[in-house]
Amino acid sequence: MARARTPRSAPAPRSRWRRRIVITLQVLIGLAILAFGALVIAVYVARSQLPSFDELKSSPNGQMIRVHAADGSVIASLGPSYGEWLSYDRIPTVMREATIAVEDRRFYDHPGVDPVGILRSFVVNYQRGRRVQGGSTLTQQLARTVFLSNQKRIGRKFREAILALALERKFSKEEILDLYLNKVYYGGGAYGIDAASRKFFGHGAERLSLAEAAVIAGLVKAPSNYSPTADVDAAKGRAGVVLRQMVRGGFITQAQADAADVADLKLSPEPRQNSARYFTDWALPQLDTLIDETQAPLEVWTTLDLGMQRDADAAIRANAPPGVQGALVSLDRDGAVRAMVGGKDYVSSIYNRATQAVRQPGSAFKLFVYLAALEAGHKPEDKIVDEPVTIDGWSPRNDSRRNSGSVTLRTAFAYSLNTVAAKLGQEVGFSTVADMARRFGITTPINTHPAMVLGTSDVRLIDMTRAFASVANKGVAVTPYGITRVTANGQEIYRHEVDRSRVLVAPYVAAEMVDLLQTTVNTGTGRSAQIGRPVAGKTGTTTSLKDGWFLGFSSGLTTGVWMGRDDARPVSGLHGGTAPARAFAAFMKPATANRPIEQFETQVTLPEWQLEPDEEAYFGQPDNGTAMVDEDGNPIAAPSRDDGQQAEDDGVPQAPPTQPQQQLDDLIDRVTGRDAPRDAPPPREVQPDGRRDDRRRDLPPPVRQPLQRPLQDERPIQ
Structure with missing residues (x-):
């Protein structure tokens, strides 16, 4: 009897996977052979098209570039x-x-x-x-x-x-x-x-x-x-x-x-270069992104104004203290860079502190705090209490170490009250302030610690200047540029187009910010920046007087000034309202001399000078807006100082010492722009609220023009 055969299990699945692997390998090998063949063909085609050794030897070594100033004169020939x-x-x-x-x-x-x-x-x-x-x-x-x-x-x-x-x-x-x-x-x-x-x-x-x-x-x-x-x-x-x-x-x-x-090693001395090289070093690398031409000789027309550049260089050299570096950037209303100084001497240092250095801006950063507050609905006349405050363990102090009780936002900004800035930042949100800074062109990282409202995040001078220019431009974004057009072999291959479409904040917000900024220059910490025509701006000084800033605008020109040491060591007496503000004025006076005087939309309004705690704070050294942080940038509490001059417990500030009448009259005349007789000052009157009326009886008080709020559907483009 035949024995039945037991069927064997078929190895079909393994065979199918083996075939797939073999086919995949064959495909990959085939593709590799094709790729290698294509590579060989490409190499030999390229070889056949290469110039000879003698042709390569005689070919030009780079591209010739002639750089023109705004008036057409040649400022540099590079190549x-x-x-x-x-x-x-x-x-x-x-x-x-x-x-x-x-x-x-x-x-x-x-x-x-x-x-x-x-x-x-x-x-x-x-x-x-x-x-x-x-x-x-x-x-x-x-x-x-x-x-x-x-x-x-x-x-x-x-x-x-x-x-x-x-x-x-x-x-x-x-x-x-x-x-x-x-x-x-x-x-x-x-x-x-x-x-x-x-x-x-x-x-x-x-x-x-x-x-x-x-x-x-x-x-x-x-x-x-x-x-x-x-x-x-x-x-x-x-x-x-x-x-x-x-x-x-x-x-x-x-x-x-x-x-x-x-x-x-002994180096050959470098030929002397002028400060315009800071500008060309910043502008010319942008050609790589603006044009594709890399061989033909180029003619590059720029925005640089040689007269302004000379004035900027002289202003920095004359006002920067010994051993201290300075930088300046000046932008026209469309973003054209008219002057750029990256240091006191280009020969000794080509490092451009206007575009490369990142430093803490101090109270100049309050621009973004108040912009956020104004956009959130605050008005310059709104009252806020200047009082000791602690936020997440951080207790900011005012530079005078005094508190003035209930003050307007205008007064707080004009005298750079740190406690008020901290309270505003907490109210609107520190991330909102950071977003506002980024919206206005700050490209460096911004922390959101409470102390950030006092400028603890590093920024670049050109970015800060751009932000102030955008405020001056009624809230429309201003982008700095240095190249207007480029030609190659007589043919124009690039022309700059100004973008005026990006609205950062509503016009009324920008106008209110200008209101605060001009008060700062007229009666606050930036008085040294006055130039005999309407000016708006802000000072900034950092911890231990390491950095001094002044940024402001007038007659369509926005200028930022920074001073400090490259090693970030303190500089005795350096405040934003001293050397930087004086350098700003020294530059802006000649720079705006041939420009029409432009009034701001809002006339300057006096802050509540009566609420200033002492004469020194009003007529003396400007506030430095000190940001109290540790070496890692974390906020720390400032030591309190009980010198018997603190505000009263009910928040009503003490009355300031009597001001000399002539000094006050001169201030009123300067702020209002009126020239009144000074030989017979009118008597002061006492108002029903107990305050003295220091205005001249024959002159109306300065009036702030009303601003129309936009309708709900007219919010700014974000």
């Missing part, structure tokens, strides 16, 4: 400077080895693109959590220098790799290194090692020592950061890195590296 072309055998060995050691140790081993270097840079950057090392080879850098731009785009990196592979197919390693060392940019307009050697050391590249070669080789990574004319210490520090890499690569011994005394 390549280069010395003698050095053939490979004339280039010092130390220069070749220093370059290879720091930029591409595997230069003689890779075909133009180095997978090992790319993988190494990826690992290092991942471990550090940021980009600290690149994977580009010397050949890729040469391709980028000669044929491409510095834009960080994937497409550009792919073209760069194709060109690098093509260059390696067409030229020898010696020719590539020769092209590189004679064409790469070393900063300061110098292309090639001979131009760099002459610029920084005053002699040709054939005479470069090991230490000098290390300095020049170290410039390629970041010419502006490591330039000996910009930062000698950074340049020499980078040269030390190059020497260590040369030792590591076996090019020199440790003894030779130790003998190369980088610290004693």
Whole structure:
């Protein structure tokens, strides 16, 4: 009897998965072969289109740019400077080895693109959590220098790799290194090692020592950061890195590296530059985003007013205390930068404190606090109690260490009462104040600690100036710009268009803010900024007198001034209402001299001077708006001072000391703009509420023009 067979289990599922894996691998291999074939074709097509060595040798090293001021005069001619072309055998060995050691140790081993270097840079950057090392080879850098731009785009990196592979197919390693060392940019307009050697050391590249070669080789990574004319210490520090890499690569011994005394290098003196270079250094890099032309010579017309620039430079030099730096930015009503000073001396420091430095603004930041309060419904005449306050453990104090009881917002702003600013910030919300600052163009991070209302977040001068300009522009956003148009070979390739469409706050809010700002200049902390015509502005001083600010506007021109030390050490006597306000006035008087006098929508209204606690606070030193924070920027409670001059318990302030009649009369005349006889001052009258009437009986009091609130559907565009 035949035995029945037991059916075997079919391995069908495993076979199906195996077939899928095999097919997938075959597809991937096929795609890889196609990609490799396409790469080979692309490389050889690019190779066939590359210029010859002699053509590359004679090609221009960069782009010529002529920069014009607003009146058309040429203020700068920028472009390549280069010395003698050095053939490979004339280039010092130390220069070749220093370059290879720091930029591409595997230069003689890779075909133009180095997978090992790319993988190494990826690992290092991942471990550090940021980009600290690149994977580009010397050949890729040469391709980028000669044929491409510095834009960080994937497409550009792919073209760069194709060109690098093509260059390696067409030229020898010696020719590539020769092209590189004679064409790469070393900063300061110098292309090639001979131009760099002459610029920084005053002699040709054939005479470069090991230490000098290390300095020049170290410039390629970041010419502006490591330039000996910009930062000698950074340049020499980078040269030390190059020497260590040369030792590591076996090019020199440790003894030779130790003998190369980088610290004693003698640099060639830099030709004198004027302060307009701060402006051109800020404006010209914007060409990369405005135009695509990278070869043809360019004519660039800018907004810079040379007369204003000279006045701005003189104002900063004359008013900044010894050892203190100063910066100034002045914007026209459309955002055109008319003057920019980034420091007292461009030759000694090209660091632009107007656009690069981030410092605490002190009470100048109250602009955003009061804007938020006005937008929330407050009016300048609204009453608020100036009294001790504690918010989340932070107790701000007024600079006078006094409290004045019930005051108007106008009085609180004019005399920079910190307690009132803190209460307003708490009422509207500290995040709302931060949002207002960002709305008005503050680009730096803003904290939302309670002390932020006193300006504890770092800001840039140009951003703060932009914010004040937007207030002057009736709440419409103002964006600073420096380039008006660009031409190449006689053809216009760019023209600036002003955007007037972005409304930041309703016009009535901006007008009320101007009301407060002009009171500050006329009778408050900014009196030194008066220029004989309507001015609105705000002072700012930070903890321990480290920074002094004044920002204001008049006749369509908005100007911001900052002063302080680069190392953030305190400066005795530096208040926003002293040197910065005086520099503002010294600049604005000539800058607005030929402009029509423009009245603000609201006439200046006197604050409640009777509520000021003492004569010094009214006629003496301006309040510095001190922000009490610790080293980490966290708010701390200020020590109280019981000097017997505190407000009474019921919140009614003490009566101020008697003011000299003539002094008060002069103040009234200056604020109201009226010239009345001074030989027979009228008697004072006592009002029903017990206050004295110090107005002249023959003159009406200053009147604030009424403002119409918008309807509910006329809210500002956010």
